[in-house]
Amino acid sequence: MAFSYLDNLPVERAKELFINAVKEAVPIPDEEYVNTADADGRITSKGVYAKICAPHYHASAMDGISVKASDTFGAGETTPIVLRKESFHWVDTGDPIPKGDDAVIMIEEVVREGENVRIFSAASPWQHIRQIGEDLCAGDMILPSFTEITPEAQGALLAGGVINVSVVKRPTVAVIPTGDELVAPCEEPKSGEIIEFNTTIFSSMLKRWGCIPKVWDIQPDEPEKITAALKEAAATCDAVLLSAGSSAGRDDYSVGCIGQVGKVLCHGVAMKPGKPVILAMAGKVPVMGVPGYPVSAVLALQEFFCPVANWLCGRNENGYEFKDSATLCRSVVSSLKYRELVRARLGFVEGKLTAAPLQRGAGVISSLVKADGIIEIEQDREGCEAGEKVPLRCLCDKSKIINSLIVTGSHDPLIDEIADIAKRIDRDAKIASSHVGSTGGLLALKRHEAHMGGIHLLGEDGIYNINAIKSFFEKDEVILVKGVGRIQGLMTAAGNPLGIKDFSDVSKGFRYVNRQGGSGTRVLFDYLCREHGISPQSVNGWNREEMTHTAVAAQIASGTGDLGLGIFSAAKLYGLDFVPVCTENYDFAVLRSAWELPQTKMFISILRSEEFKKRLEALGGYTAENIGEVLQWS
Amino acid sequence: MAFSYLDNLPVERAKELFINAVKEAVPIPDEEYVNTADADGRITSKGVYAKICAPHYHASAMDGISVKASDTFGAGETTPIVLRKESFHWVDTGDPIPKGDDAVIMIEEVVREGENVRIFSAASPWQHIRQIGEDLCAGDMILPSFTEITPEAQGALLAGGVINVSVVKRPTVAVIPTGDELVAPCEEPKSGEIIEFNTTIFSSMLKRWGCIPKVWDIQPDEPEKITAALKEAAATCDAVLLSAGSSAGRDDYSVGCIGQVGKVLCHGVAMKPGKPVILAMAGKVPVMGVPGYPVSAVLALQEFFCPVANWLCGRNENGYEFKDSATLCRSVVSSLKYRELVRARLGFVEGKLTAAPLQRGAGVISSLVKADGIIEIEQDREGCEAGEKVPLRCLCDKSKIINSLIVTGSHDPLIDEIADIAKRIDRDAKIASSHVGSTGGLLALKRHEAHMGGIHLLGEDGIYNINAIKSFFEKDEVILVKGVGRIQGLMTAAGNPLGIKDFSDVSKGFRYVNRQGGSGTRVLFDYLCREHGISPQSVNGWNREEMTHTAVAAQIASGTGDLGLGIFSAAKLYGLDFVPVCTENYDFAVLRSAWELPQTKMFISILRSEEFKKRLEALGGYTAENIGEVLQWS
Numbered sequence A, B: 001m002a003f004s005y006l007d008n009l010p011v012e013r014a015k016e017l018f019i020n021a022v023k024e025a026v027p028i029p030d031e032e033y034v035n036t037a038d039a040d041g042r043i044t045s046k047g048v049y050a051k052i053c054a055p056h057y058h059a060s061a062m063d064g065i066s067v068k069a070s071d072t073f074g075a076g077e078t079t080p081i082v083l084r085k086e087s088f089h090w091v092d093t094g095d096p097i098p099k100g101d102d103a104v105i106m107i108e109e110v111v112r113e114g115e116n117v118r119i120f121s122a123a124s125p126w127q128h129i130r131q132i133g134e135d136l137c138a139g140d141m142i143l144p145s146f147t148e149i150t151p152e153a154q155g156a157l158l159a160g161g162v163i164n165v166s167v168v169k170r171p172t173v174a175v176i177p178t179g180d181e182l183v184a185p186c187e188e189p190k191s192g193e194i195i196e197f198n199t200t201i202f203s204s205m206l207k208r209w210g211c212i213p214k215v216w217d218i219q220p221d222e223p224e225k226i227t228a229a230l231k232e233a234a235a236t237c238d239a240v241l242l243s244a245g246s247s248a249g250r251d252d253y254s255v256g257c258i259g260q261v262g263k264v265l266c267h268g269v270a271m272k273p274g275k276p277v278i279l280a281m282a283g284k285v286p287v288m289g290v291p292g293y294p295v296s297a298v299l300a301l302q303e304f305f306c307p308v309a310n311w312l313c314g315r316n317e318n319g320y321e322f323k324d325s326a327t328l329c330r331s332v333v334s335s336l337k338y339r340e341l342v343r344a345r346l347g348f349v350e351g352k353l354t355a356a357p358l359q360r361g362a363g364v365i366s367s368l369v370k371a372d373g374i375i376e377i378e379q380d381r382e383g384c385e386a387g388e389k390v391p392l393r394c395l396c397d398k399s400k401i402i403n404s405l406i407v408t409g410s411h412d413p414l415i416d417e418i419a420d421i422a423k424r425i426d427r428d429a430k431i432a433s434s435h436v437g438s439t440g441g442l443l444a445l446k447r448h449e450a451h452m453g454g455i456h457l458l459g460e461d462g463i464y465n466i467n468a469i470k471s472f473f474e475k476d477e478v479i480l481v482k483g484v485g486r487i488q489g490l491m492t493a494a495g496n497p498l499g500i501k502d503f504s505d506v507s508k509g510f511r512y513v514n515r516q517g518g519s520g521t522r523v524l525f526d527y528l529c530r531e532h533g534i535s536p537q538s539v540n541g542w543n544r545e546e547m548t549h550t551a552v553a554a555q556i557a558s559g560t561g562d563l564g565l566g567i568f569s570a571a572k573l574y575g576l577d578f579v580p581v582c583t584e585n586y587d588f589a590v591l592r593s594a595w596e597l598p599q600t601k602m603f604i605s606i607l608r609s610e611e612f613k614k615r616l617e618a619l620g621g622y623t624a625e626n627i628g629e630v631l632q633w634s
Helices: A011-025 A151-159 A198-208 A223-236 A254-261 A294-312 A366-370 A398-402 A413-425 A437-446 A466-472 A503-508 A520-531 A549-558 A568-573 A598-607 A610-619 B011-025 B151-159 B198-208 B223-236 B254-261 B294-312 B366-370 B398-402 B413-425 B437-446 B466-472 B503-508 B520-532 B549-557 B568-573 B598-607 B610-619
Strands: A031-035 A064-067 A081-083 A088-091 A103-106 A110-113 A116-119 A141-143 A164-168 A172-177 A212-215 A239-243 A263-267 A278-282 A285-290 A324-328 A339-349 A352-357 A373-377 A389-394 A404-409 A430-435 A452-455 A478-492 A563-567 A577-591 B031-035 B064-067 B081-083 B088-091 B103-106 B110-113 B116-119 B141-143 B164-168 B172-177 B212-215 B239-243 B263-267 B278-282 B285-290 B324-328 B339-349 B352-357 B373-377 B389-394 B404-409 B430-435 B452-455 B478-492 B563-567 B577-591
Touching (some): A011 A278, A011 A285, A141 B366, A141 B413, A151 B198, A151 B366, A172 A198, A198 A212, A198 A294, A223 A239, A223 A285, A239 A294, A294 A366, A339 A398, A339 A430, A352 A373, A352 A389, A352 A404, A398 A404, A404 A437, A413 A598, A437 A452, A437 A577, A466 A478, A478 A503, A478 A549, A478 A568, A478 A598, A549 A563, A568 A577, A568 A610, A598 A610, B011 B285, B011 B294, B141 B151, B172 B198, B172 B223, B198 B212, B198 B239, B198 B294, B223 B254, B239 B254, B239 B294, B254 B278, B294 B366, B324 B373, B339 B430, B352 B373, B413 B430, B437 B520, B466 B478, B478 B503, B478 B549, B478 B598, B503 B520, B520 B563, B520 B577, B549 B563, B549 B568, B568 B577, B568 B610
Parallel strands (some): A172 A212, A404 A430, A404 A452, B172 B212, B172 B239, B239 B285, B404 B452
Antiparallel strands (some): A031 A164, A064 A088, A064 A103, A110 A116, A263 A278, A324 A389, A478 A563, A478 A577, B064 B088, B064 B103, B081 B116, B339 B352, B373 B389, B452 B577, B478 B563, B478 B577
């Protein structure tokens, strides 16, 4: 094999290598003729000229009569003229002007006298006539080369007699998935089987970029088969994407196989996620080895393949750009070795566009769904500080961010239900929630990076939330809103095979699944331990932290844990047994400055709604007394 | 009929009436299940929850060995531990973690010793393991209601085991064209036949908005047939568009027919173009009578139907908005009776976004193709002054405007050819040309509303362009660039049946087709008349003004004129005879402040190119000596 380790080519250099090779190989893309009626969104391959004039005849622009203007000269209010039936013609809008006539008089200005008409003003030549070529003259260029055809342009082309139009041929792009462990999407994959969804993502992205994806069957990790697929693809398509195996590990055959069919320009770029990228040319056909992790794959395609797709489609090669900037909510550490692309949730808090970094794992596709934008940490930076302005690539309409409610705090599925109800009331509504635990939420409010957060923090005195609020905020900084009463309990396997009875069982050596420090459930755990005289650190599994109730439930359901503290709805979702321990107050802390925002008002009114109470009942494990009331805390 | 004249309902009121009726009739749109793989761009009809965890098993995040972390405790640089083959397992990235193991050690940190391995540091529990639910937990809401599904979301849905997803059903929209004079698109329509291109425009717009258009056959102007088509459409579709006949003229049956199948909410709105609009409900089905003129139709659909389409598709009802503003180049007169929508060409000249109004005829579809934006003159305004800031709806990416070269001046097809060459060099290049005649071009430069303009103005002394430039500009304001030598001559019917010999023939009573005042060709005409001792006003047709060479040629070709002054390429296009009269200098005046712009430099370099010379030869009638040279004029 030509490469035994990865390059670390700077992103811009790698892009340039690839696009320049493509431009040299394909200076002018192929063209084809299509029906103008089917050409919406296509790109012209050359200048398009009108074949006929529009209108193609002199047409009446009004309902009325057509006349020779010279016959009407001298007509006036006091000197009307009578036109005999031989010297005028009745015309409707759009009718051709009879030969010899050169003006139209509106029907409203004509008085009928038997078959004749009386007129009270002279017509000027060519009045109320749409002359030949008013819109387009035969020979006029309607559209230049490499221009997108819009619905209006389709109309102009048809008006100009152009019923077939030469457009850039849509490039076909082969997508070859590889990997022994891959299976087609299904509801019940077996252990070790990975659902192959990357080709679905790739296909949709390619279609959005104007290409025609051609998806190959999943190829096993066998170099001969992969090479054969590549050869076939390069011979029949305009570009090739080889999915997964692009790194330099044991089963990563991509670079070797690509080397068999073409010239490798680069293997490995200084970008994270997305490092193990292969860029190559098989003759005139660009070939890209795409990383297997979905987030790496999406970002690498946007960065390196989108410019190629644009070029092959007849557009300029410009790809995704960092046109905006945002204020970073939390510090991000990065490596000097890479340009790092960080998914972020955007918010407008107190007039500032803020970006809260999301999970960074390259396998976490849901992080790309939650992301409103991508921020960039340049290759020569070791990271960025909270409060710094960072380059931003918006993934959504920025105007929608202004209306979104930023909810940062403790995790509870009821927030997703509120977000769903909000969408059903106002389809533009957006509630962007991040799960950082109760304390994390209060810190975000303190930094003015969120509008509100759910909290359930038990004080030393056994009272919920008030103490925590007091220790963080001045009297007028936040408003505390009554949320739900929430039953916390121990989740354990269905049928309770270990015979868990109450909280004291956590000290019996079973495998406990803990929550992260700062979360309300962790605070409750520590409080309960103290009450039961248990040392938290002595609990088996104390070190193993999960971020949400459902994550704890999932561990127990999978058999890698025996019990964990959490809420009833999570246990119910996973069919676990639930041993109630106590009822806690899960309330909402709202930044005073956000209190009057329409999105906050909507949130509070949903809290108080019957629809929401129904959803709480369906989830189970909640009480809703005085929900939505403002609590006094000073 | 219920209405014998048009209402003049304010636009906002009419919109509100219509959308509120639709929202009441269809509070929640229909839903359907589609394959997740086909769901890109669709809108969820309800919240979508993960069915399985992703990953759905504990997976190795690295190539290496899986171990029980507790077996490794105590290992260090100086105290390595040997693991026997029974106590670890070889794993690749993505492999399931064998039961009992709870950590992965990277292959790089492992030293093989026969079948055993030696390790030099302890593993912490769950290191390098992608735990169950790291991405998504079963039961997590992946997307709330009424949210667009993106390629990334498709991936997350499949990862969460959602292989079918409930989405809003695409509404089907009936499009019924009416009119005896309409014919299907073709290259050779007969006189009086109008090419029916509106349904093509409507269909493409509807598809872009997420609807499925269903196009009916063209209906003749017979109320019974139109009513029958409406009934069938309202019974089988989710919305109905009835095209043309929506006014109150003789053959305008739409409102009567719509009244037969539903309730008319409004007939006639205070908007121009687009006044004769009918808004109605046939039970739960919105019905719109759309004006027949294409520009009126497009603007009325954007204004009134786009919000309805959005609502039926599961989006919010927001339609086209005036979000930007621009500085008006020329004053626009408007009526207090209407909100006027004016198509405009946008430009960035000296840092200011300017809007130059285009042709206002409601039939001129090409004006919508040339337009970069729509400006709005409010209903209570009698017009707007040049220099005023006006509300703007951008029709293109504003960033592209910055790069466009604004060429305003005399018409010549060579400018379109340069625009085409520019696109083939840089696909983002845009040359926006307006034909306002030579003098109009100089005035636009003087007002700093254009970067350059083509001029051919003959001075009293028989010298071209220099005098005109001197009379408008100070020495450093503009640069004059040598353009082409252009043969002007008399165009006349093929075979020259009238026996035109030279310019003096214009005084012989033939029907002359003149050019507008201020155009270089008009100045030349006046100069030649003076030379030949002819009084211009005495020429038959002196009053009849056309705006371009091709428009003059089109009139002569159609037989409504006998001769006209113009350039060879226009005569050639229409197969006319051409009697050469003189060669004139068609040069370019360039604003000094625009001289260094990249788009200006590209224009000049194209002028000097071989490719351009080839195109001039193909057009015919030009000389290209010293083309692109800067001319000294002070």
